Amino acid sequence: xxxxxxxxxxxxxxxxxxxxxxxxxxxxxxxxxxxxxxxxxxxxxxxxxxxxxxxxxxxxxxxxxxxxxxxxxxxxxxxxxxxxxxxxxxxxxxxxxxxxxxxxxxxxxxxxxxxxxxxxxxxxxxxxxxxxxxxxxxxxxxxxxxxxxxxxxxxxxxxxxxxxxxxxxxxxxxxxxxxxxxxxxxxxxxxxxxxxxxxxxxxxxxxxxxxxxxxxxxxxxxxxxxxxxxxxxxxxxxxxxxxxxxxxxxxxxxxxxxxxxxxxxxxxxxxxxxxxxxxxxxxxxxxxxxxxxxxxxxxxxxxxxxxxxxxxxxxxxxxxxxxxxxxxxxxxxxxxxxxxxxxxxxxxxxxxxxxxxxxxxxxxxxxxxxxxxxxxxxxxxxxxxxxxxxxxxxxxxxxxxxxxxxxxxxxxxxxxxxxxxxxxxxxxxxxxxxxxxxxxxxxxxxxxxxxxxxxxxxxxxxxxxxxxxx
Amino acid sequence: xxxxxxxxxxxxxxxxxxxxxxxxxxxxxxxxxxxxxxxxxxxxxxxxxxxxxxxxxxxxxxxxxxxxxxxxxxxxxxxxxxxxxxxxxxxxxxxxxxxxxxxxxxxxxxxxxxxxxxxxxxxxxxxxxxxxxxxxxxxxxxxxxxxxxxxxxxxxxxxxxxxxxxxxxxxxxxxxxxxxxxxxxxxxxxxxxxxxxxxxxxxxxxxxxxxxxxxxxxxxxxxxxxxxxxxxxxxxxxxxxxxxxxxxxxxxxxxxxxxxxxxxxxxxxxxxxxxxxxxxxxxxxxxxxxxxxxxxxxxxxxxxxxxxxxxxxxxxxxxxxxxxxxxxxxxxxxxxxxxxxxxxxxxxxxxxxxxxxxxxxxxxxxxxxxxxxxx
Amino acid sequence: xxxxxxxxxxxxxxxxxxxxxxxxxxxxxxxxxxxxxxxxxxxxxxxxxxxxxxxxxxxxxxxxxxxxxxxxxxxxxxxxxxxxxxxxxxxxxxxx
Ligand SMILES: Cc1cc2nc3c(=O)[nH]c(=O)nc-3n(C[C@H](O)[C@H](O)[C@H](O)COP(=O)(O)OP(=O)(O)OC[C@H]3O[C@@H](n4cnc5c(N)ncnc54)[C@H](O)[C@@H]3O)c2cc1C
Ligand code: FES
Numbered sequence: 001x002x003x004x005x006x007x008x009x010x011x012x013x014x015x016x017x018x019x020x021x022x023x024x025x026x027x028x029x030x031x032x033x034x035x036x037x038x039x040x041x042x043x044x045x046x047x048x049x050x051x052x053x054x055x056x057x058x059x060x061x062x063x064x065x066x067x068x069x070x071x072x073x074x075x076x077x078x079x080x081x082x083x084x085x086x087x088x089x090x091x092x093x094x095x096x097x098x099x100x101x102x103x104x105x106x107x108x109x110x111x112x113x114x115x116x117x118x119x120x121x122x123x124x125x126x127x128x129x130x131x132x133x134x135x136x137x138x139x140x141x142x143x144x145x146x147x148x149x150x151x152x153x154x155x156x157x158x159x160x161x162x163x164x165x166x167x168x169x170x171x172x173x174x175x176x177x178x179x180x181x182x183x184x185x186x187x188x189x190x191x192x193x194x195x196x197x198x199x200x201x202x203x204x205x206x207x208x209x210x211x212x213x214x215x216x217x218x219x220x221x222x223x224x225x226x227x228x229x230x231x232x233x234x235x236x237x238x239x240x241x242x243x244x245x246x247x248x249x250x251x252x253x254x255x256x257x258x259x260x261x262x263x264x265x266x267x268x269x270x271x272x273x274x275x276x277x278x279x280x281x282x283x284x285x286x287x288x289x290x291x292x293x294x295x296x297x298x299x300x301x302x303x304x305x306x307x308x309x310x311x312x313x314x315x316x317x318x319x320x321x322x323x324x325x326x327x328x329x330x331x332x333x334x335x336x337x338x339x340x341x342x343x344x345x346x347x348x349x350x351x352x353x354x355x356x357x358x359x360x361x362x363x364x365x366x367x368x369x370x371x372x373x374x375x376x377x378x379x380x381x382x383x384x385x386x387x388x389x390x391x392x393x394x395x396x397x398x399x400x401x402x403x404x405x406x407x408x409x410x411x412x413x414x415x416x417x418x419x420x421x422x423x424x425x426x427x428x429x430x431x432x433x434x435x436x437x438x439x440x441x442x443x444x445x446x447x448x449x450x451x452x453x454x455x456x457x458x459x460x461x462x463x464x465x466x467x468x469x470x
Numbered sequence: 471x472x473x474x475x476x477x478x479x480x481x482x483x484x485x486x487x488x489x490x491x492x493x494x495x496x497x498x499x500x501x502x503x504x505x506x507x508x509x510x511x512x513x514x515x516x517x518x519x520x521x522x523x524x525x526x527x528x529x530x531x532x533x534x535x536x537x538x539x540x541x542x543x544x545x546x547x548x549x550x551x552x553x554x555x556x557x558x559x560x561x562x563x564x565x566x567x568x569x570x571x572x573x574x575x576x577x578x579x580x581x582x583x584x585x586x587x588x589x590x591x592x593x594x595x596x597x598x599x600x601x602x603x604x605x606x607x608x609x610x611x612x613x614x615x616x617x618x619x620x621x622x623x624x625x626x627x628x629x630x631x632x633x634x635x636x637x638x639x640x641x642x643x644x645x646x647x648x649x650x651x652x653x654x655x656x657x658x659x660x661x662x663x664x665x666x667x668x669x670x671x672x673x674x675x676x677x678x679x680x681x682x683x684x685x686x687x688x689x690x691x692x693x694x695x696x697x698x699x700x701x702x703x704x705x706x707x708x709x710x711x712x713x714x715x716x717x718x719x720x721x722x723x724x725x726x727x728x729x730x731x732x733x734x735x736x737x738x739x740x741x742x743x744x745x746x747x748x749x750x751x752x753x754x755x756x757x758x759x760x761x762x763x764x765x766x767x768x769x770x771x772x773x774x775x776x777x778x779x780x781x782x783x784x785x786x787x788x789x790x791x792x793x794x795x796x797x798x799x800x801x802x803x804x805x806x807x808x809x810x811x812x813x814x815x816x817x818x819x820x821x822x823x824x825x826x827x828x829x830x831x832x833x834x835x836x837x838x839x840x841x842x843x844x845x
Numbered sequence: 846x847x848x849x850x851x852x853x854x855x856x857x858x859x860x861x862x863x864x865x866x867x868x869x870x871x872x873x874x875x876x877x878x879x880x881x882x883x884x885x886x887x888x889x890x891x892x893x894x895x896x897x898x899x900x901x902x903x904x905x906x907x908x909x910x911x912x913x914x915x916x917x918x919x920x921x922x923x924x925x926x927x928x929x930x931x932x933x934x935x936x937x938x939x940x941x
Contacts, residue, residue, distance in 0.1 A: 035903060037923045042902055049871045054851045085903075085921075088748055101748055106915070110749075123904045135885045135897030142901035145920070150876025151869070152847040177850045240895045241884045260846075271904075279743065385905065388892035407508045410515050410621045413724075417891065418700055418771050418906040423899075449772050450746050453903075454700065456915070457729075457755045458766030464752035601939055700916070701890040705939040725890070725936055764939045767915050 005029040006336050008100050008113035009078070010086050010274070013041015014066075014318045015310025016119030017073040018325035019332075020080075026333045026340045030078040031111060033102055035085035035453070039070050041310075042121055042141070043318045045148045055151045058177040060169075063148075069322070087451035089116065091278050096305030096335075098278075101451075108459045115305045115332045118274050119325060122311035125290070126423045127162075127266040127374040128391075130235045130381050136242025140170045140265035153179040156260025159245060161185035161234055164368040165210075167265045168217040171225065182259065184221060185231040185247050187266065189371045199363035207360030232373055236262055266370040270312050273422060276448035278303060284441035287365045288315055290426070291445060298331030299324055307332060316361055323354045375430045375440075383431065384424040386417020394431045403436035405429055405446045418454055421446045473637055476502040478822065479656055479665040481644050481679050484514040486800050486807065487671035488627040489815035492548070495634035497823055502663060503636060504656065506643040506675075507742075510624035513673050513807070516776025518696060518718055518730040519620040520709050521809045524559045524612040525575065527785060528582045529833040533813050535584065536829070538614060540812035547812060549633075550626035553619025553723055557707035560590075560599060561610040562761065568713035572610045586612050601705050601762050606712075617709050617720055620808070627811075639663075644672075647682040653796060654683075667796045667822055674739055674777040676787075676801035684794035687787060687802075688839050693737035693744045693775040694730060694805050695751050699768045701725035710761065717757040727768060729758050732805050735775030744775035780804040781839055788814060788834040790821055798822060799836050847879040859928040868924040875901060875908045875920035878930070886910055886919065887933045909933075 007023055009016045012034035020032050040047045044066030050056050056064050073080070081104060088101035097114040124139040131137065140162060146152055153174055159182050160171055171181060193200065203211050221227065233248040236259075246256040269290040272282065280301035281294040292314040299307045309328040310321035327350055333340055377383070379392035389412045397408055405428045408414055414428055415421030421428075429440040436443070478494050480487045483505030491501045505511075521541050523534045544552050563569045569589075576587050590611045595602060598611070631638060639658075646657035653666035672679040677689040702725050709720040717731040733754050736745040751773060759766050781787060784804040791797035798821060800814050813829075820827035853869030860866070861881065868877045875898050878886060885895035886908050898908040901920045908919040911931040919930075 035921055037921075046871060058850065083921075088746075090745075090748070123902065124900060126899075126905075133889075133894060133896070133899075135895055138897070138899050138901070142899060145901035146847060146876050146879060150847070150849070150872040150879070151851060151853065152849045152876060152880065155846050155848045241897075385896075385899070385907065386889070386891065388889065388894070404508055404511075406511070410510060411625055413621075413891075416698075416772065418769070418909070419904060420771065422904045449774050450748070451770060451773065454769035454771050454916075456767050456769050457699070457727075457759050460748065460752050460755035460770060461759045461766075462752070463749055464756040701936050703936045703938045762939070768937065768939065769916055 004112045005031050006113065007115045007117060007332055008033065008111055009117045009119055010034070010100065011041065011119035011121055011310070011312070012036070012039040012073070012080060013119060013121050013310060013321065014043065014069065015312075015321035015325035016041070016117070017069055018322040019117055019119060019309055019329040020078040021072055021076045022326045022329035023332055024076045024078045026337060028333065028336060031113070032078050032080045033084040033086055033100070034082060037082050039073055039080065039082070040066055042145070044070060045145060050148065058173050059148065060173065085453045087453045087455045089274060089278055091303050091306060098306065103453070103455055103459060106459060108455060108463050110463070114336055115307065117307045117309060117328055117332065118312055119308070119310045119321075120271050120274055120312045122268040122315055123271050123422065125266045125269045125370065125426065127264055127370065128377045128381050128383050128427050129233070130378060131237055131242070131245075132264070133382050133385050134236050134238050134242045135240065136238065136260060137236050137262045137264065140167050140263045141268070143263045144170045144173070147173060147177065153177050154261040154263070157182035157258055158261045158263065159183050159185060159257070159259045160263050161187060161231060161247070162265030163188040164265060164267045165214055165364065166268070168214065168221060170263070171221050172217050175224070181225045183226040183228055183257070185234070186227065186229045187231045187371060187374065188229070188368060189232070190230045190250055192367050196363060196366045199366055203360040203363035206356045211360065232371065234264070266374050267368055268311065268315055269426070270314055271422075272445065273420065273448045273452055275301060275308060275312070276445060277450055277452060278306060280306065285314060287362065289369055299328040300331060305335065316357060320354055320357045323350050323357070326350055327354070375426070376434055377427075383427040384414035384417065386419050386423070387413040389414040389424070391431060394428060395435060397435070403432035403438065403443055405432055405443060408432055409446055415446050420448065473502065474661070474663050476500045476637070476663070476665045478667045478669060479504060479654065479663055480669045480671055481656070482671035482673055482676070483509040483638060483640065484512060484671060484673050485510070485624065485627060485811045486803075486814050487669070488631050489811045490669050490671060490800060490818040491631050491636050492627065492634060493815035493819040494822065495631065495636050497819055499823075501636045502665070503631070503638045504642045504644055504658060504663060505638065505640045508640045509628050509638060510621070513776045513778040514624055515620060516696065516774055517620045517808045518728055519618045519623065519808050520559065520718055520720070521554060521617055522559045522612070522615050522709065522806070523809065524587055524610060524615055525561055526806070528579060530785060531579070531582065531584050532830040533817070534809060535586065537810050537813035541618070541809070542614070544812065548626040548630040550622065552623040552626050554616060555723070556614050556616040557709070558598065558611060558613045559615035559709045560595070560711070562595065562602065562606050562710060562712040563608045564606055564712060566607060569608050571713060575610065586614060588612070598708055599706055599710060601764050602710070603761050603763055606761070615709070619723060623811075644679065644682070649794065667798070669798045669800060669818060671800045673801060674737070674779050676779050676799070680799060683791065683797045685791050685797070685799070685836065687799070687836055688782070689802060690780040690782070691737050691739055692778050692780045692805050693735040694778070695733045695735045695746050695754070695773060695775045696728065696730040697751060697754065697770045697773040698729070699727040699770050702727065702768055712757065712761055715757045717754055717761070719758055719761065727765065729754055737775065737777045739777060742777075744777050746773045746775050778803065778805060778807075786810070786834050787836050787839070788817055788831050789836050792837055846882065849880070857924055857926040859924055859926070859930060861930045862932055870924070872924055873920055874910065874912060874917070874922045874924055874928070874930055877924055878910070878919060885932070888935065890936050
């Protein structure tokens, strides 16, 4: 009942699109699945519809540049299926590739691929703090998404809290769009520049343009927006929606202010659910403070024929995602069509461009590493939003020195809700590590259980009917 | 410092290991549980937690009916209700021919002296399960059966064992065993535990442990799949199964639908991993939507497969080893051991302390499966 | 509440909790609901608290609403002419 193709690419962001363009040049049969309605991924969400006009100016040149890649992707022979959400992947039991189960138009479908490329991107690191479940609190990335897809900005006193390039970029975009920022609560801890000065110089050397841009944004914002440095703790309050927030700076006293919106950001982390579910080996990245699948130099996971490209394999940004997509395409081609040998020089060029980007990245990782308190919130903080499990409940589960997030899950229901632990995975790992005096790297994340995305009983039932009637 | 000498070592911290430990502790023995990962990591935590006497093999009924009585007073045993509700179990007939097979079953159990199973008609079925599809014609019903919450049950047994002075060593994998005049010596990596008596409650890995202890018991492995949906408003009390279908369907206290019944996924016992096969699980989803058409649009949020040992006659192995002194087996529940949890503790207490039991366990004898000496 | 930075050229009409509402082509249901005055996207099925989108990229499931009779993540669903959107203030009902 299932179709067969050479390559299934999941995700039509920079990584997935670039891989599709490169691999289709060699005549591979390719299907690209993405749950969004249009190609572009997170960074170039809706870029096709925002080619010009006010919004395009607000979002800036880097955003507009995505349209060119999207056009080439649309023109390439890969079969692109939008609004197709992948809910399960079955590895081919060592034979390479596997089966991809997805939902399109409320129909469950199965597709078999000789290779699978996961280009499923990243998610914002969820920084749990008291009150973060109140309507009015959302991720800065989330606010940027609604700017891209809805062309809209938050109204009323808007507070921005966090650190990292995306926080500054969005603040700039918000101001360009005519929004007002009541205050910027910078959560970068004090004393980060000096110890990382060498990395700073390195970044300036290898990535001068984006670095200078970042410095310019910071300066511009500090001059025009009420700026509170070294914010160490945050609480949001209100009944059914955010009304006030309280922040505390390092060594300072709590300050309470009125707020209609609080946008938070502590960097992004790879979306590890698909690779965790498949059982691909994972490695802790100390530099980025997160897990990422173990990949070889082409992006192949520990499972044969299953590749990862882009931020799903480690955070490196859109330019790197494109290069890693192309590299994965080369390896996939070599595997499926040994006759079509890729040019050595081309590969060399891809690698050298990639290594410059990675070299520039180190500074951002170190300078904007989330503060410890963002990972170990106070007792009254909800950690699992879906099931309403608090840090106190998790801390109460001390057990003979053996901490396992899966046990926390079983005993508290944390991670059992519809998001399947995507929002609380790191929180629970951190708290478990804290309880048992170990490190999140040893504790690990929850086991990811299928489906990757909820599917209705009726939608699944159809797969059986197809079988018996076939 | 971990205590290394005890009266009894229990291998396996699933519910049966905990239940056995609890009864022995209460009888004044010192007990240490050795658990490879953590309490309830495998079948016990993956269980559908149905508390069902209905439709069990007649030879299991004496102990199963006793266990049912214990579930009704489970709070007395472990200080918590374990989320147990006696909301009944139904085995639905979709065709008139199904009714006949169910009636035969009732006759069989009645003649064996058990009166808990009864037939109900269409109207009664509709009253007990209003959302049931209109084509269903009747059901077998046991009103005293029901279901519990597996995680709450685990927690209750765990807390009770600890309160009774038991020692639970999690993250402790038994890698070897040795016997001499003073008893058993179990190797766990570089640690050693000693006791005159060893209870093998190692679930899917019980065959391996039995071999270490000198018994070679042929066992199979099951990887029964389960699925759980988002929470929905309360609409169903009893647990529902159906003639000719691999289905068990219930609504939990939290409102989620918990759907299982024994559809088989894939297990990699060595790696302690199990895999869901969606093309097979689809059959369960289909059964659920055909029996309860209104749940079509309810979303599945989680699925899993739990690994457990099975025997060729689908009945557990409970009893003393006839070859290895001081070794007792309790495993092989073949996908329906949750209900028996409270009673296995009593049986093993009898066997270990009194060297005999009045409970009917002859058909669970380890030797029936053709045990050979593993030496 | 959110506000548009420019008036969209093309629009569609959808129904939110039974009331017709204009939306702009290309936006998602979550974008639209973020501009509605009522607070929230429904209530959390476990705790009953009012919830609203947190991630806008399909991760958190805080944006679940009923769209044309099915639960959907509003942040992944583009608006379409005639769509019926319902916010759920409790757990889904299973009609007998
Ligand atoms: C919120 C946010 C904002 C960012 N903003 C910026 C920025 O302004 N500037 C910058 O340089 N970098 C930014 N980044 C980083 C940048 O987006 C990434 O480096 C880059 O886009 C990575 O590309 P990718 O192809 O790996 O992933 P993505 O662009 O995320 O593409 C992954 C695609 O996979 C799809 N997908 C995921 N799971 C499934 C599934 N189960 N079924 C079907 N489809 C699925 C998604 O819909 C998505 O389209 C941002 C990241 C985030 C998360
Ligand atoms: S807002 Fe997070 S899933 Fe839609």
